[in-house]
Amino acid sequence: MRSLSKISSVVSTTAMTALLGVLALPGSAMALELSNSSPSYGDKIPALHDDYGNKVIIRTNIGVDDLEKMRATVNEHSQQLEDLKRGSSSSSSSSSREIDELKNKVKEQDRELDTLGRQVEDLKRNSGSSSSSNSSEISSLKQKINDQDRAMDQLKRTVEDLSRKVK
Incomplete structure (x- = not known):
């Protein structure tokens, strides 16, 4: 559980850095606004894409709710593994x-x-x-x-x- 929060904070930091880097690119006609509000159900995770040397942000089909489901599944599987280890021994x-x-x-x-x-x-x-x-x-x-x-x-x-x- 601890490593998941570390990973998500690293991913968040990396994503923010990438977004800021894209904004700082010369000739970038893109306007993005960063907000401190939390994500909503149905929000999609953007990805940084290299389009022939140009860095562009694209939409993905991965939503915030998908990440929450994955986190819950990983936690559930971790608990099941621990239970199996205890039961087996x-x-x-x-x-x-x-x-x-x-x-x-x-x-x-x-x-x-x-x-x-x-x-x-x-x-x-x-x-x-x-x-x-x-x-x-x-x-x-x-x-x-x-x-x-x-x-x-x-x-x-x-x-x-x-x-x-x-x-």
């Missing part, structure tokens, strides 16, 4: 956080699976002859391991999906 950090949390869950479940696997191995070694209670404990542990294994596979797929989305 927060979305990226949010996804990154979710991925880290899921990775931690996978690691935790890996540790739990290792512990359960060791317990199963201990039970197998200690149970020389299988009794019904040992057998049911082993079945229960196997079921837990299978459940944990499925949950871990699901988490891995989720982490991979999120990783692809972040990239």
Whole structure:
């Protein structure tokens, strides 16, 4: 926004200088009057044109209202860009956080699976002859391991999906 006001003041100063320069040209039969009043809706912006070595002021199809619309559009687009930048960075950090949390869950479940696997191995070694209670404990542990294994596979797929989305 600040640069637009600088540009418009530079353009205004340049236009005024050009207009004054044209007025000071020798043999210039042109009469222009400069006014301090503000432009009105529908006013057109003049342009300095080189007509075979003669500097002349010509009318353009660019109006003051066109410049105001362009300024509003530029401001709107600048705001949208800022919003996108803020949204993109927060979305990226949010996804990154979710991925880290899921990775931690996978690691935790890996540790739990290792512990359960060791317990199963201990039970197998200690149970020389299988009794019904040992057998049911082993079945229960196997079921837990299978459940944990499925949950871990699901988490891995989720982490991979999120990783692809972040990239």
